[in-house]
Amino acid sequence: xxxxxxxxxxxxxxxxxxxxxxxxxxxxxxxxxxxxxxxxxxxxxxxxxxxxxxxxxxxxxxxxxxxxxxxxxxxxxxxxxxxxxxxxxxxxxxxxxxxxxxxxxxxxxxxxxxxxxxxxxxxxxxxxxxxxxxxxxxxxxxxxxxxxxxxxxxxxxxxxxxxxxxxxxxxxxxxxxxxxxxxxxxxxxxxxxxxxxxxxxxxxxxxxxxxxxxxxxxxxxxxxxxxxxxxxxxxxxxxxxxxxxxxxxxxxxxxxxxxxxxxxxxxxxxxxxxxxxxxxxxxxxxxxxxxxxxxxxxxxxxxxxxxxxxxxxxxxxxxxxxxxxxxxxxxxxxxxxxxxxxxxxxxxxxxxxxxxxxxxxxxxxxxxxxxxxxxxxxxxxxxxxxxxxxxxxxxxxxxxxxxxxxxxxxxxxxxxxxxxxxxxxxxxxxxxxxxxxxxxxxxxxxxxxxxxxxxxxxxxxxxxxxxxxxxxxxxxxxxxxxxxxxxxxxxxxxxxxxxxxxxxxxxxxxxxxxxxxxxxxxxxxxxxxxxxxxxxxxxxxxxxxxxxxxxxxxxxxxxxxxxxxxxxxxxxxxxxxxxxxxxxxxxxxxxxxxxxxxxxxxxxxxxxxxxxxxxxxxxxxxxxxxxx
Numbered sequence: 001x002x003x004x005x006x007x008x009x010x011x012x013x014x015x016x017x018x019x020x021x022x023x024x025x026x027x028x029x030x031x032x033x034x035x036x037x038x039x040x041x042x043x044x045x046x047x048x049x050x051x052x053x054x055x056x057x058x059x060x061x062x063x064x065x066x067x068x069x070x071x072x073x074x075x076x077x078x079x080x081x082x083x084x085x086x087x088x089x090x091x092x093x094x095x096x097x098x099x100x101x102x103x104x105x106x107x108x109x110x111x112x113x114x115x116x117x118x119x120x121x122x123x124x125x126x127x128x129x130x131x132x133x134x135x136x137x138x139x140x141x142x143x144x145x146x147x148x149x150x151x152x153x154x155x156x157x158x159x160x161x162x163x164x165x166x167x168x169x170x171x172x173x174x175x176x177x178x179x180x181x182x183x184x185x186x187x188x189x190x191x192x193x194x195x196x197x198x199x200x201x202x203x204x205x206x207x208x209x210x211x212x213x214x215x216x217x218x219x220x221x222x223x224x225x226x227x228x229x230x231x232x233x234x235x236x237x238x239x240x241x242x243x244x245x246x247x248x249x250x251x252x253x254x255x256x257x258x259x260x261x262x263x264x265x266x267x268x269x270x271x272x273x274x275x276x277x278x279x280x281x282x283x284x285x286x287x288x289x290x291x292x293x294x295x296x297x298x299x300x301x302x303x304x305x306x307x308x309x310x311x312x313x314x315x316x317x318x319x320x321x322x323x324x325x326x327x328x329x330x331x332x333x334x335x336x337x338x339x340x341x342x343x344x345x346x347x348x349x350x351x352x353x354x355x356x357x358x359x360x361x362x363x364x365x366x367x368x369x370x371x372x373x374x375x376x377x378x379x380x381x382x383x384x385x386x387x388x389x390x391x392x393x394x395x396x397x398x399x400x401x402x403x404x405x406x407x408x409x410x411x412x413x414x415x416x417x418x419x420x421x422x423x424x425x426x427x428x429x430x431x432x433x434x435x436x437x438x439x440x441x442x443x444x445x446x447x448x449x450x451x452x453x454x455x456x457x458x459x460x461x462x463x464x465x466x467x468x469x470x471x472x473x474x475x476x477x478x479x480x481x482x483x484x485x486x487x488x489x490x491x492x493x494x495x496x497x498x499x500x501x502x503x504x505x506x507x508x509x510x511x512x513x514x515x516x517x518x519x520x521x522x523x524x525x526x527x528x529x530x531x532x533x534x535x536x537x538x539x540x541x542x543x544x545x546x547x548x549x550x551x552x553x554x555x556x557x558x559x560x561x562x563x564x565x566x567x568x569x570x571x572x573x574x575x576x577x578x579x580x581x582x583x584x585x586x587x588x589x590x591x592x593x594x595x596x597x598x599x600x601x602x603x604x605x606x607x608x609x610x611x612x613x614x615x616x617x618x619x620x621x622x623x624x625x626x627x628x
Contacts, residue, residue: 005454008441016124029070084130135411137167145422147604161206163437174222183226189602213282216265221248234294286330338370353377368407375411376404380432382424386553390472401439412440464535480561515562583617
């Protein structure tokens with residue numbers, strides 16, 4: 001087994017001498033003890049054998065005593081933990097014994113990974129395995145610019161299941177088609193009730209709990225910018241506020257001194273929760289930046305913002321508990337007054353997030369000492385990036401999972417946000433998702449480069465094992481990233497004050513002026529990436545194309561940033577021809593990027609991303625006019 005990669009790595013592996021050779025036709029038998037759902041998992045195994053060996057195995061249900069022993073036997077042992085399993089490959093064949101449906105499924109997923117690498121000749125091995133953390137989740141943004149197609153979400157659930165992730169949450173503010181709230185979603189391509197019902201059913205078969213998540217306090221830009229509900233916004237006249245990517249994340253908090261705010265939140269929750277089989281519900285409640293600063297200012301001065309916050313969250317959590325749900329909420333606000341968490345229903349789960357590569361344990365420790373039941377919530381490092389910050393994500397996820405183990409967290413929820421229009425391609429977050437799967441299942445340390453070799457093989461079928469190593473280097477060459485571009489556009493076009501933008505641009509002068517050298521290095525990395533294609537199976541080669549589009553986005557934005565900095569900040573002239581050429585490159589690249597977007601996502605807010613891109617191109621051409 002030393003030459004085979006398994007992710008997450010099992011808790012116990014005992015290798016034997018010899019191999020079991022799969023016959024060219026055979027049988028997968030589900031013991032009569034197995035639940036009916038095992039048919040789905042058995043079919044996954046059947047298809048894996050067909051895909052990676054060419055052999056078409058049959059499925060059967062009965063007992064191991066039937067005539068003609070099966071090559072692969074699946075059975076249930078309820079004395080084991082539900083998610084635990086034993087996988088034995090020996091002289092007599094293959095046996096997977098699980099403590100529950102998920103245990104059998106996870107044993108099958110491990111066997112699929114072995115077959116994916118070993119083909120027909122499988123090494124003798126005994127694997128005894130179970131997760132370190134009971135709950136291992138992935139949180140996917142479907143609100144801040146990009147709404148995936150239903151088939152994309154189903155594929156995501158399949159990938160989560162393959163790496164033994166057992167929860168999925170979709171971040172929703174306005175991107176669901178709520179009846180009676182057409183003002184909120186009328187210019188979007190929202191998910192529908194039918195979409196959620198179908199996805200929930202698919203997730204259940206894949207062993208993934210689809211947990212509803214709905215903003216119900218802050219982050220309600222679209223809802224509180226409608227004429228029907230603007231009066232519930234903490235700040236006055238939200239309808240008159242011009243849109244900006246930054247502004248919609250910073251404002252639009254409910255005025256919780258009005259009973260109607262709570263009633264509206266409950267109305268939306270009641271419409272949403274019946275679509276899910278999960279009995280958990282994430283109410284959001286993060287980043288309530290405006291709380292107590294507008295219409296409720298005098299009340300906040302009287303009772304305190306912390307009291308306003310906890311009373312509203314307690315009311316929502318109590319409502320959910322009364323309905324038989326376990327509430328969840330983001331922990332960033334309550335970290336400022338963790339002792340108040342004791343006022344929430346005991347069932348409540350605090351989602352403790354932190355995304356720094358060198359994240360400290362203070363927040364996790366403080367919540368644990370306050371008695372919180374918590375998940376640790378790291379990040380996949382993709383937001384505002386054309387290619388995810390993979391090493392940063394690896395370090396962050398590893399640290400947060402370690403903190404979770406140290407302070408008794410019951411779960412891990414790995415986040416994949418889409419700030420500033422969700423420019424980041426969701427598929428690029430899969431390595432970060434796998435880091436989370438690995439470290440929440442087994443706390444054994446796997447070095448960054450080794451983990452990337454494993455992902456190259458298992459996720460992309462890259463026998464060279466180099467793909468993820470190359471990709472992880474590409475993101476390091478961005479000197480003018482998407483957030484800088486968006487905030488410069490909003491500052492310059494709309495006059496939105498942004499000291500951070502100006503200060504960061506000036507502090508990065510050396511890096512931005514070195515953009516051409518960074519682009520040369522990136523071009524060399526693109527060549528290395530293309531070399532991986534020959535070592536990949538046909539079905540996975542498209543991933544290289546997508547990463548190349550991401551790398552080109554880094555290069556062209558670097559060039560845009562360089563010209564902007566020279567002209568706008570240093571007053572250097574004589575760049576007219578280069579500016580015109582770069583504007584054309586930006587538009588041509590974006591034409592290809594839009595194809596990639598539309599291949600997996602609905603149209604959603606692509607128009608907002610387009611506005612930024614075209615504004616940048618026009619800004620470059622206006623520089624050209626100034627020099628004529």
